[in-house]
Amino acid sequence: MSGGSLPRRIVKETQRLIADPVAGISATPYADNLRYFAVAIEGPSDSCYEEGVFQLELFLPADYPMAPPKVRFLTKIYHPNVDKLGRICLDILKEKWSPALQIRTVLLSIQALMSAPNPDDPLDNTVADVWKNDEAKALETAREFTKNFAAKKE
Amino acid sequence: MSDMEYESEEEYEYTYSDEDESQASYSSHAMDDSASLEMETEVEEGSKKRKSRGRTSSLGDAVMKDTNGITMMNAKDILPMMKERINEVSEILNIPPSAATPLLRSHKWTKERLFESFTEDDGKIKKDAGVYHRCMPVSTEETNTCIICFESDISKEQMVGMPCGHSFCIECWKGHIQAKLDDGPSCIFAQCPYPKCEEVMTEVEVKKAAPELLEKYESYQLKQFVEVNGTSRWCPGPGCERVAALQNGSGLLDDSNLIVADCDSCKTKFCIKCGEEPHAPLLCRALDIWKEKCNNESETANWILANTKPCPKCRSRIEKNQGCNHMTCQKCKYEFCWICTGEWKEHGANTGGYYNCNKFAQEKNKDEDQSDAAKAKRELDRYLHYYSRYHAHSEAQKFASRQLADTEKKMVALQERRDNSTWTDVEFLKSANEQLVECRRVLKFTYAFGYYLTTPPKTVAPVEAVAKDEDSKKAKKKSKEDKQEEDKDEEPKPKTQQELQKERFEYHQEMLERFTENLSELVEKPLDDIDREAVVNQTIVVNRFMKGMIKYVEDGMEEGA
Known part of the structure; x- marks a missing residue:
């Protein structure tokens, strides 16, 4: 549908992402659909996701950038703001979206959310409860998940 | 023949005013002297004049009066x-x-x-x-x-x-x-x-x-x-784009009175304060509370509490649907006594007989059972009393609305059947049906109102609290005047202001209900049997009772204020 007429904005964003990548984040469009990106985010150091690499998918809807991109974790992650399907609770992906935000800024925000989980605004209540009542146990579980599901492939 | 029925209608009025006087302070707005005089005149007119145009329109105007202060606009x-x-x-x-x-x-x-x-x-x-x-x-x-x-x-x-x-x-x-x-x-x-x-x-x-x-x-x-501006509301009629604007008064948030808007475009009548159908005598807040209560699952919970008990052995909820107290759990086959939930085997001659265990007697002797289940059951019964009547009138209202829609056809048929009759001669049927719809609606809400009239103050609807406040002030003034009359009545216990109000309210309600049923019956007769005069006059009478009922509540449940 949009194969031939990809908006200039998306073309430029993609070019910049490839030419000037963000440290610890990679985003590559699929050849058969330039609005669909394979994303990998390295777990931030000093977090319970350290040493892990998390795969995500990102899709730019037809009305992007007036509407926010759709982003979802593919790798299992133990996080109070991510549910079992990998959906993310992040304000800039919803009501705080601005057309002046970009793929780059969105992915940086997700990385920041991994460094600083917000159990007071949870998407997964059971995870959030553990996070609030027994943080040590929550961090332990998150590390275990990271080791089991997000280990770097050698 | 129509005159005969007529007589009986007047009988009704007089009986009513007689009762009025005998019951001390029961003088009703609907039936104060000037009103009953007016009614008689109209009654006479009704029997003499064939053409009823004047009367029909005066009825119409009366309904429109409620729309005072409202402008409908684009x-x-x-x-x-x-x-x-x-x-x-x-x-x-x-x-x-x-x-x-x-x-x-x-x-x-x-x-x-x-x-x-x-x-x-x-x-x-x-x-x-x-x-x-x-x-x-x-x-x-x-x-x-x-x-x-x-x-x-x-x-x-x-x-x-x-x-x-x-x-x-x-x-x-x-x-x-x-x-x-x-x-x-x-x-x-x-x-x-x-x-x-x-x-x-x-x-x-x-x-x-x-x-x-x-x-x-x-x-x-x-x-x-x-x-949001607090003085206007969109007409809730489907697809209607008119706006009702309140010209004066303290705006839509003021819940102390009711103002009905009458859309000039789609003919929808609605309360400008809350957008619901007109709901006098109930105020908006009370209507809200009542509706929420009716939708609320808590009544179901109350019912379960009152009518079921858990099996003492397996804890399954059991509903008792017959009189016998010898229960056998369908699930675990445990046999027990409904009254004391004790094992049935222990029930015999020594405990006062199978159907008469002593624990039952003991409970029955208590004046007011204070257990949660008993309280819940009492509350449930009370709610059901009002709700069932609310529901019945609500259904009757729907029926009357459907009938109103068919009225036009009926009117044509009626006109054809009676030679030399004009459209205005058959218009009475429409007026009667409109009146019926309105009466059913008012009656419906009187039952929600009645429910809150007797709720203990703690859980009282705010409206009532206000009403009571006013009462206590007025009561002090009035008590002196009333005392003498009360003494004459030789009542063993003087009734409280609240009890009197409730009685009067129910009296108004009863009268409105009785005359509404009468009108209903008259209108629903087969076409050939419809008695025009009787319908016309009953319509007027019912309209007065309806207004009297609403006015009684609007005036703070104070007679003759």
Whole structure:
């Protein structure tokens, strides 16, 4: 549908992402659909996701950038703001979206959310409860998940 | 024959007024002297005159009277009212009109409220409303690149800036505005496209960047004004776009009286305060509480508590649907006594017989069983008493509405059957049916009202609390006057003001109910048996009872006040 007429904005964003990548984040469009990106985010150091690499998918809807991109974790992650399907609770992906935000800024925000989980605004209540009542146990579980599901492939 | 029926109708009136006098302070509004005189005159007219045009229209006028103070208008006619308010605020606060609009919006369109908080901390309220920079614009950065589409070399004319200094190209503005309009009514709260910038977008930017979308944007502004300004309401009629505006009074939030709007376009009648169907004598808050109660699952919980018990062995909930107290659990086959939930084996001659265990007798001797289950059951029975009647009249109202829709056909048939009769001669049937619908509606709500009339003060609906407050004041005045009369009555225990009120209320209700049923019966007869005079007069009588009922409540349940 949009194969031939990809908006200039998306073309430029993609070019910049490839030419000037963000440290610890990679985003590559699929050849058969330039609005669909394979994303990998390295777990931030000093977090319970350290040493892990998390795969995500990102899709730019037809009305992007007036509407926010759709982003979802593919790798299992133990996080109070991510549910079992990998959906993310992040304000800039919803009501705080601005057309002046970009793929780059969105992915940086997700990385920041991994460094600083917000159990007071949870998407997964059971995870959030553990996070609030027994943080040590929550961090332990998150590390275990990271080791089991997000280990770097050698 | 019609005269005969007529007589009996008058009988009714007289019986009523007789009762009136005998029951001390029961003098009713509907039947005060002047009213009954008027009624007699109309009754006579009814039997003498064949053409009933005058009467029908006087009935119609009476219904219209409720619409006092309400103007029905088109949405665009209310626009000047909104503009006037915006311009006034703009002048007084010395800010652009585009800044006045969001400020008014964040203060429910009340100028006074806005001025008050403006003097307290204008910086904060400007920020909260998203007009901080609109009141003190910052210089827009000269740029030829749009940060949304990444286009560079954009001409100055193609860039549209916000007062906060951010600017974007016209094409991106169009996209942003369209996306916000697609979100619906919330588009009027849309902010600057710059990330986390809280300055709101207004009609100024829409006009500059997307004039073709201005009309739609402004229609959302107007919609919000109508809904929030506190003196107007959209007609709830399906597809109707008229607005009912309250011309005077303290606005829609004042719950102390009821004002019925009558849409001149789609003929929908509605309460301008809450938008529901007219619900006198119940006030809006009480209606809300009643509706919530009826929808609420808690009544089901009450029922379960009152009518079931858990099996003492397996804890399954068991409903007792027959008289026998010897229970056998369907699930675990345990046999037990319903009364004491003890094992049935132990019930015999030594415990007072199978169907008469001593624990039962003991419980029965208690004057008021205070257990939770018993309390819940009492409350449930009380609620069911009122709800079943509310429901019955609600169903009857629906039936009467359907019948009203068929009336026209009936009227044509009736006209054909009776030679030399004109349309006005058969119009009485329509009036009667309209009256029936209205009476059913009022009766329906009297049962919700009645329910709250007897609720203990703790859980009382706010309306009632107010009513009681007034009562206690008035009661002090009145008690002296009443005392003498009460003494004459030789009542062993003087009734409390509340009990008297309840009795009077129920009396009004009963009369309205009785005459409504009469009218119902008369109207539902086969066409050939319909007695015109009887229907016409019963319609008038019922109308008086209905108004009397509502007036009694409106006057604070004080007779002759």
